[in-house]
Amino acid sequence: MGFDKFGGVSFTSEAKVADFVSYLEQGKVMASSCKKCRRVYFPPRVDCSNCLTSDVKWFEIGSKGKLLTYTRVNYGPAGFEDDAPYVLAVADFEGGVRVFGRLSREINENDIKVGMALKPIVANLPDEKVLYEFAAA
Numbered sequence: 001m002g003f004d005k006f007g008g009v010s011f012t013s014e015a016k017v018a019d020f021v022s023y024l025e026q027g028k029v030m031a032s033s034c035k036k037c038r039r040v041y042f043p044p045r046v047d048c049s050n051c052l053t054s055d056v057k058w059f060e061i062g063s064k065g066k067l068l069t070y071t072r073v074n075y076g077p078a079g080f081e082d083d084a085p086y087v088l089a090v091a092d093f094e095g096g097v098r099v100f101g102r103l104s105r106e107i108n109e110n111d112i113k114v115g116m117a118l119k120p121i122v123a124n125l126p127d128e129k130v131l132y133e134f135a136a137a
Contacts (some may be wrong), residue, residue: 019058020044024130029120031097032056041101062094064137065118070103087136091118104135111136 020043021029032044037051042061047054059060070089087103099120103112117137124130 005020016102021046021130023058023060023130027121027122029061029132030058031095031099032058041094042097046060058117059095061097061099061120063119065093065099065134067091067112067114067118067134068098069114069115070112071101073108087112089118091134099134102131102133104133107134107136 019120020030026093030044031040032046033040033056034051034053035055035057036053037048039048041048041056044058046056048056067076068090070087072087072120073080074085074087076084085119086105087107087109088100088102088116090098090100094100103118104121104123118134119137120132121135122130123133
C-alpha cells in the first residue's frame with residue numbers, strides 16, 4: 001500500500017500518512033490530531049509540528065461543512081492541465097477542521113455561495129485511485 005493511489009497525479013509513492021489513502025478506500029475522509037497538545041491537522045500528519053510528538057489519532061471529518069472561499073482554476077498546474085476548469089475551495093468542518101479541496105463538478109458554478117453547506121465525499125478515479133472532494137450537503 002502506498003500513497004501513489006491518491007489523486008489523479010501522485011508525486012510520491014510513500015508517505016507516513018499512507019493510511020489516509022486506506023481510509024479513503026473505505027469511504028472515509030480522515031484528519032489527525034495530536035494526543036498531547038490536541039492540535040488538529042488536515043491534511044493529516046503523524047508528526048505534530050507544535051509539540052514534536054508522533055502520538056496522533058485519526059478521526060473522520062464531520063459531514064457538516066461550510067464554504068469559506070473558492071476560486072475557479074482555468075489553467076491547471078503540471079499534471080492537471082486536462083482537468084481545468086475546476087473549482088478549488090476551503091471549508092470549515094465540525095471539530096475545527098479546515099479543509100482545502102475541489103468542489104464536485106456536480107455543483108453548478110452559479111449555485112456556489114460562500115457559507116453554503118458542504119460535505120466531504122470520496123471520489124473513485126481510474127486505475128483504482130481515490131481522492132476527496134466537496135459535495136453540496
